[in-house]
Each structure stands twice: as C-alpha cells, then as structure tokens.
Amino acid sequence: MLARWRDNLMRLAELRLPALTRYRQSEPLPIRLHPRRVYILPTRFGLGFAVLLMAMLIGALNFNNNPALLLALLVAATTMIGFHHNVGQLNKVELQGVAADPVHAGQPIRLRLNFRATGGSERPELIVDQNDTQTRFSLPSEGAAEAFLLLPTLRRGRMPVGRFRIWTEYPFGITWAWSVLHPQAQVLVYPAPEHAAPALPTGDPREQGQRLRFPGDDWHGLREHRPGDPPKHVAWKPSARQERLLVKEFADPQSQAVLLDWHALHLDKEARISRLTRWVIDARDRQLPFRLRLPEIDLGPGIGPAFAASCLRELALLP
Amino acid sequence: MTAPLDRFRYRLLIALIALMLGGHAHWMPPLYVGWLCAVLAVAGWRARHQVRATDALIRLPLLLATLAALIYTVGSPIGREGGSALLGGLIVLKLFESSGRRDARVITAAALFFCMIGFLFGQGLTLTLYFCAVACACFVTLHVVSSSGDGSWLGLQRDLRRGLRVAGRVVAASIPLTVLAFVFFPRLSSPLWGAPGMPRMARPAFPTGCARAH
Numbered sequence: 001m002l003a004r005w006r007d008n009l010m011r012l013a014e015l016r017l018p019a020l021t022r023y024r025q026s027e028p029l030p031i032r033l034h035p036r037r038v039y040i041l042p043t044r045f046g047l048g049f050a051v052l053l054m055a056m057l058i059g060a061l062n063f064n065n066n067p068a069l070l071l072a073l074l075v076a077a078t079t080m081i082g083f084h085h086n087v088g089q090l091n092k093v094e095l096q097g098v099a100a101d102p103v104h105a106g107q108p109i110r111l112r113l114n115f116r117a118t119g120g121s122e123r124p125e126l127i128v129d130q131n132d133t134q135t136r137f138s139l140p141s142e143g144a145a146e147a148f149l150l151l152p153t154l155r156r157g158r159m160p161v162g163r164f165r166i167w168t169e170y171p172f173g174i175t176w177a178w179s180v181l182h183p184q185a186q187v188l189v190y191p192a193p194e195h196a197a198p199a200l201p202t203g204d205p206r207e208q209g210q211r212l213r214f215p216g217d218d219w220h221g222l223r224e225h226r227p228g229d230p231p232k233h234v235a236w237k238p239s240a241r242q243e244r245l246l247v248k249e250f251a252d253p254q255s256q257a258v259l260l261d262w263h264a265l266h267l268d269k270e271a272r273i274s275r276l277t278r279w280v281i282d283a284r285d286r287q288l289p290f291r292l293r294l295p296e297i298d299l300g301p302g303i304g305p306a307f308a309a310s311c312l313r314e315l316a317l318l319p
Numbered sequence: 320m321t322a323p324l325d326r327f328r329y330r331l332l333i334a335l336i337a338l339m340l341g342g343h344a345h346w347m348p349p350l351y352v353g354w355l356c357a358v359l360a361v362a363g364w365r366a367r368h369q370v371r372a373t374d375a376l377i378r379l380p381l382l383l384a385t386l387a388a389l390i391y392t393v394g395s396p397i398g399r400e401g402g403s404a405l406l407g408g409l410i411v412l413k414l415f416e417s418s419g420r421r422d423a424r425v426i427t428a429a430a431l432f433f434c435m436i437g438f439l440f441g442q443g444l445t446l447t448l449y450f451c452a453v454a455c456a457c458f459v460t461l462h463v464v465s466s467s468g469d470g471s472w473l474g475l476q477r478d479l480r481r482g483l484r485v486a487g488r489v490v491a492a493s494i495p496l497t498v499l500a501f502v503f504f505p506r507l508s509s510p511l512w513g514a515p516g517m518p519r520m521a522r523p524a525f526p527t528g529c530a531r532a533h
Binding site for chain 2 (some may be wrong): 045048050052055056058059060061062063064065066067068069070071072073074075076077078080081082085124125136169170171172173174
C-alpha cells in the first residue's frame with residue numbers, strides 16, 4: 001500500500017516536475033555529475049539535528065548568553081559548510097561504463113559500474129542503489145573505481161540496466177546528496193535452462209559417417225591436384241599410372257558432433273529455447289562438439305566455452 | 320535496522336561523553352560526577368567484546384541509582400542544576416541501550432546540546448574554548464560513526480585520522496561565517512520566557528526597608 005502510494009507520488013513528480021527529474025531520462029555514457037544535477041536533503045537524523053540546533057539558538061538568545069550563542073552559531077555554520085562537502089562528494093563524478101558477464105534468466109546479474117573522479121578530493125563513502133540492492137564504494141581523487149550491483153533478471157535477451165541512484169551522507173550524516181543515473185546501456189541475459197531436460201542427443205543418424213571435415217587425419221582417397229596443394233600430398237605412383245597429378249586426401253568423419261536442432265523439437269518457442277539452452281550447457285560441460293540449428297541460423301560445429309557462449313547469445317536474442 | 324556499532328566506535332563515544340562531562344565538573348557535585356564516571360567505566364567494560372543493548376532489568380536499576388545519586392547530591396531533579404545534571408545522567412545511561420550507529424549519532428547530538436547547557440553555569444573564555452573544542456570532537460565523532468568501517472582498530476584509526484582532517488577543515492572554514500553571524504545576529508530585547516537566574520529575576524541584596532547611611 002505504502003509502496004504503491006510512493007510510486008504514484010514519484011510518477012506524479014516526474015510529470016509535474018520535469019526540471020527535477022529530467023536527468024532521469026536515459027542518456028549516453030559517459031555521464032558526468034555536476035552541482036545542477038545533485039540534490040541534497042536532510043537525513044532523518046539531520047531533521048532531529050535541525051530541531052536541536054534551533055533549540056540551542058533560541059535558548060542562547062533567550063538567556064542572552066553570548067558563549068552559548070557562539071557555540072550554536074559555530075555548530076550551525078559547520079553544518080552548513082558540511083552541505084557543500086556533501087554535494088562536493090558527487091560533483092565531478094563520472095560514470096564511464098556499465099558491463100556485466102551474462103547470466104541465465106532468474107539468476108542475479110552482477111553489474112560492473114565504472115566510475116571516475118575528474119577532480120576534487122577522495123570520495124570514501126559513495127553508495128549506489130537500485131530498488132532494494134545497494135553497494136558501497138570509494139573513489140580515489142583523480143582515479144577510477146568499480147562498483148558492483150546485483151540485479152535480478154526475469155527474462156532472456158537484452159536487459160536495460162535501468163535507473164539507479166548514487167548517494168552519500170558524507171561527511172557527518174546530517175544531509176544526504178544524491179543523483180539519478182540512467183545510462184543507455186544493456187546487458188545480455190541468457191535463457192533459463194530447462195531443469196528436467198532429456199539427455200543430450202548424440203549425433204544425427206542421417207549424417208552418420210557422411211559428413212566429413214577437411215583436412216583431417218584419416219585416409220579418405222585421391223583427388224585431382226589443385227593449385228596450392230602441398231607437394232608432400234602428391235601421390236606419385238597413382239599419378240604416373242593415371243597420367244594426371246593426383247593428391248592424397250585426408251578427412252575426419254564429422255558424425256561425432258551433437259546436433260541440437262530447433263526443428264526436431266515439437267514444443268512451444270520458449271520451451272524449445274529452454275531445452276536447447278540446457279543441451280548447449282551440457283555439451284559445453286562435457287567438452288562435446290555440437291551444432292546448433294536455429295530457424296534463421298546454423299551454428300557450428302564447434303566446441304568449447306566460446307562457441308557455447310555464441311550459441312547461448314543467439315538463443316537469448318531469438319525474437 | 321541501523322548499522323551496528325563496533326566496540327571501537329563505542330569507546331570513542333564514551334571518550335566523547337567523558338570530555339563533555341569534563342566541562343561540567345566545575346559545577347556538578349563531585350560525588351555525582353564520580354558516579355557518572357563509574358557508570359561510563361561499566362559501559363566500557365560491558366562492551367569489551369561486543370556492543371549490544373543491555374537488558375531492561377539492568378537499565379532500570381541503573382536509572383534509579385542515578386536518580387538517587389542526583390537527589391542525594393544535587394537535590395531536586397527539577398530546576399536548572401537538577402535538570403541539567405539529569406540530562407547529563409540520561410546521556411550516560413543512553414549508552415546502555417545503544418547498539419547501532421543511529422544511537423551513536425543521537426548521543427553525539429545530545430552531547431552537543433549538553434555543551435551549550437554548560438554555559439548556564441559559567442561563561443569564561445577557557446570554558447568557551449573548551450566547549451568549542453568538544454563541539455569539534457562531536458563533529459569528528461559524527462564523521463567516524465557515519466563511516467562504514469570494518470570494525471577493526473586499524474579501521475577506526477584510519478577513520479579517526481580522516482575525521483580529524485575533514486572536521487578540522489570544515490570547522491576552520493566555518494569560523495569566518497560564525498564570527499560574522501555572531502556579530503550581526505539580532506539579539507532579543509527581552510526573553511521569550513522566564514529565564515531563571517537572569518538579571519531581571521534578581522533581588523536586591525539589601526532589604527527594601529534599609530535606609531541609606533549618611
């Protein structure tokens with residue numbers, strides 16, 4: 001109830017107060033913060049501190065007590081100078097890049113946010129948050145640092161990183177300065193693998209012993225010489241008998257490759273994607289060569305994590 | 320849920336309260352100051368391993384004992400001396416229910432207020448400078464308890480050094496503004512409410528019936 005009320009209020013604020021929220025629109029990287037897009041408000045403690053400060057000032061004035069007034073004014077002035085330090089923590093901070101290693105849908109993705117300070121002093125207490133997740137990091141003066149944010153993923157494909165907030169209560173916790181960052185960046189989310197998928201299908205029986213990979217290690221036969229063939233492959237005796245130049249050809253049968261065929265599965269689209277994802281992962285883990293046949297593209301045969309990653313990427317980006 | 324307070328930051332808080340009480344030792348009865356120092360020592364001993372809020376069964380007797388000490392040494396807890404001494408005692412006792420950084424901030428702000436109370440009992444230059452120094456220490460403490468330390472002694476040392484540097488710089492930058500505001504801040508021509516001990520409440524030392532000697 002409270003969250004819905006807050007969301008409605010925020011939506012209304014964005015409609016009615018574009019000047020306050022214009023920086024919430026997505027924008028290309030790098031994003032550089034400056035004082036006009038850094039906002040400041042008292043913390044809950046800061047509100048109590050303001051009441052206390054007012055009581056100190058009124059008390060000092062009422063008692064006509066000059067040392068007490070001096071102390072109250074010193075505290076007030078220090079607090080006010082603290083506001084500038086608070087805003088200064090975010091000023092000249094630059095978000096340079098957003099990256100993440102792909103994960104499967106349903107797993108949290110670890111965003112890497114690359115920040116850089118382009119001036120000012122060290123910023124030891126910066127916090128980045130989005131919804132309920134937050135991370136704390138420090139940024140050296142004129143240096144760079146990475147902040148890591150764990151975000152939930154729901155569906156496959158390209159996921160916009162969305163809006164997040166950078167804020168700090170430094171130096172005294174009386175005020176908090178914040179700014180909203182909404183970079184035009186997306187991260188890749190692989191499809192979720194099927195949990196109880198059937199075992200990985202072994203090679204396609206129709207292709208058993210028929211498809212070959214050239215060149216290979218096993219003797220395959222003779223063929224006519226083509227320019228560029230190495231001289232050591234020339235079969236001299238058969239060439240003399242045939243009165244034309246023949247070369248020995250070597251090849252490997254390719255039927256060991258597992259064929260993961262989209263068209264062979266009779267499931268709905270997402271279920272097919274989920275099963276193929278599971279099989280790609282299994283083939284990768286078992287170090288098996290495999291081919292992936294999708295509606296628009298035929299990948300492989302190939303082997304290893306890099307090939308599996310490209311297959312998972314194609315599966316993730318299927319329309 | 321506020322971030323927990325580690326034992327080193329807790330000890331820093333105890334040191335700040337001891338500093339604050341030091342400025343009030345000139346008017347508070349020594350027995351009461353001694354009692355509060357003993358309570359501070361118990362708070363420090365209690366948090367030698369871990370900081371956690373004390374059970375109400377311990378806090379209540381401590382509160383009653385502090386009240387008893389106050390009534391025995393100062394008199395009534397109502398009035399300028401009694402109320403101020405009670406506030407000092409309550410700030411010390413607050414340590415026993417503190418386990419988070421929010422509590423530490425509240426205690427620091429209360430200590431700041433209690434520094435101002437000290438000027439009701441003396442307005443000398445030394446006392447003014449002392450309480451201004453304690454106010455600076457309050458800002459250093461606020462900085463340290465707001466920092467996300469790792470709970471180690473080395474972490475506290477690092478935060479303390481940074482706090483001294485930052486708070487020193489901020490306080491130094493605020494001095495011209497303070498002086499300017501102090502000079503030009505409008506004063507009240509008359510108090511907003513009755514101020515006990517103020518000159519307008521004073522009575523002549525001589526009885527009104529005394530005749531001037533010729």
